[in-house]
Amino acid sequence: MKKIINNPENVVDEMLNGLVKGYPNKVKRLENTNVIARYDKKESKVGIISGGGSGHEPAHAGYVGYGMLDCAVCGEVFTSPTPDQILEAIKEANSGKGVFMVVKNYTGDVLNFDMAKELAEAEDIDVDYIIVNDDVAVEDSEFTSGRRGIAGTVFFHKVLGAMAEEGKSLEEIKKEAEKLVKSIRSMGMAIKPCVQPQVGKESFHLEENEMEIGIGIHGEAGIRKEEIKPANEITKELADTILEEFDNLDEVCVMVNGMGQTPLMELYIVNNFLNDYLKDKNIKIYKSYVGNYMTSIDMAGYSITIFKVEDQEKKYLDAKADTVFLKEI
């Protein structure tokens, strides 16, 4: 294992401190927790929180700030945060209007966020949540019952965060979240697996000429291995699989998301094909997001997300945000 770290046991702690020291005017770490919170807590709005295992940077702590998340709860690498940590985030994000949680569909996350909801309700805090399951590659997998939540989650942060900033209620946010679940679909691939710092070896094996289609973001293998193809052919397969999920598509946002080790050059090459491919099908592209939005440590690969948008979503995607990683102006 070759990594630029100190001690594999301390990566999350040092990473969170390095983030907060780098951006002290934007984020803070709640004492004795792995919760990253907005430095300027805004009162009188629904709190929006997310979280999950670490290793997906910039998700989710990079999306804490004005117009997106109030808190991110950071578990150990690929490990769900505990209910007591999530409860701390709920308390911090609460300003009397309730807290909404964006939860990726992994068994551990779903259990722990749900338990935290119960703990918070016992303290008279209104809490609701959505389970994000945008990955069309698999129905069930190593860590999940049902479809997994992957990079499309970032669109939930942006749209719901902007709604909360505008003063929308917990009920209105939940209703939009349920719409987003039906509007956002993703699928990914890898040419190199990731290595968890505490494990020290590859999470699956690929030969020099092989790629893996349908990977998740926790080092789990995908649906099949095959010989690596040109970028356009791979992108066509991912896009076709996603497009089958939608009845009709008028206008979309697309995300080409790097898995951590993929050069921007390759992501733009993917976007070059994807953009033309959708336009050839008379699908309008409202906005593109090309970069590392939700990674899997040092996996090499990418995912595509297609997000069916209407006026409401476009408005909130364009709303001002000011986080460490994502800004819209």
Added chain:
Amino acid sequence: MKKIINNPENVVDEMLNGLVKGYPNKVKRLENTNVIARYDKKESKVGIISGGGSGHEPAHAGYVGYGMLDCAVCGEVFTSPTPDQILEAIKEANSGKGVFMVVKNYTGDVLNFDMAKELAEAEDIDVDYIIVNDDVAVEDSEFTSGRRGIAGTVFFHKVLGAMAEEGKSLEEIKKEAEKLVKSIRSMGMAIKPCVQPQVGKESFHLEENEMEIGIGIHGEAGIRKEEIKPANEITKELADTILEEFDNLDEVCVMVNGMGQTPLMELYIVNNFLNDYLKDKNIKIYKSYVGNYMTSIDMAGYSITIFKVEDQEKKYLDAKADTVFLKEI
């Protein structure tokens, strides 16, 4: 070679098209060139351009936009753009107040940008430039006479771009650029070399336990190989080498720059140490930049940049920018 591409010969062309298709409201590609220009050309200001070989994404095309560059000239991978391409960028960026060029110190770039200056002057366009040589690792190298220009270049784009937006003259911008040359120092390391698409093999070799100190951004080897150490020890060495270059440091900006394949997790771990280390020396940190700002395709490693700032630099660093990759609000 494992890459998500179509044809190694077309990577730059497809990448530039993928960028412009993704962000059509921000950037455009000048016809029959590899020049990326602002979509909304602003009149009546000094034009700011930069460029060089491709493979350093998001540099430089990701910094084209309001408050930074007017044009980026993109050569083939690790290959200087030709004078006629640079001339096209100069013409596009010119609105009668002259054009200032930010040139990294590589022999090919220096020759070609200087030749483009002469061609532009023959067409009555005022042109001046600065040679960025922030890398303290080596005095001369494979591609350069004198010190190389690396990630610190991005600070030139930000400060000089903001000055131009504010209406400063070519002379004022040149004067500040000369101050920046003395204020910005960088040094990098790698645990894995990069692979150029058209070459197909590693640019140097490292054993499983080795790292390379003092690497450049064109796949050239560094100053020495040694056994990989903990992140804090490596960071201390890089920081100490840089700090020796400054007489006294009151306040700085720091950049922890990933080389393309380095997870954000590792960059934050580096920043965690670097931040404490500078504070222990009573150096104030005005602002931190942690991410992939100037890469070397898929090299794994990082560089540190220390930028001595005074009020003028702080003001321009905080000024509004709106580019594909960097925004300040």
